[in-house]
Amino acid sequence: MKDSEFHQLADEQLNIIEEAIEESGADIDFEITGNVMTLEFEDRSQIIINKQEPMREIWLASKSGGYHFSLQDEKWLCSKTGKELFELVKQECDKQSDEEIDWA
Template sequence: MELSAFETIADTTLGSYAEIIDEAIGDVADVDFQSGILTIELDSGGQYVINKQAPTRQVWVSSPVSGASHFTYEDGVWRATRSDDVLAEMLSKELTDKTGVTVAL
């Protein structure tokens, strides 16, 4: 994938996630998206850091639940490099489980 396409897709995805997550759980989390890095700090403890890695054309995730994961863009979704996990589904489930509020990405 060309760098410009990667940058556009990654920024659009993470920006959209930031808006949806902030709207859903902004009362119980601090959600921040700056310079290609999405940070979600839960009031109950735990922090997610999701950022784009241009050299590898991946999105990297640090999760207090599932640990570190790398995702590549395939067939319209960000899919984990070591499993069949889809980023949107993983984040939705983890954030919903951690907060008790439905997060639908």
């Protein structure tokens, strides 16, 4: 996979996360700076999602720990849990948020 393809596919996944947060109405602020997406919660805790170009992975850091995702069969899967990135993002947001998030 070329760098440009990796960035395109990773950016698509980050856009999906952005849109889901916006549509959920959850009190989660998010910002993308370079290769890093920061999700900030009301209690000021954060989830950090970043693109690791040399590894061709997306990494997620939360209160629960760190997770690495690689693209397998068109899905970003965690090397530790086998879960998809978006599912783990939802799970971690639910844990860190003091509100019930409607992910519809």
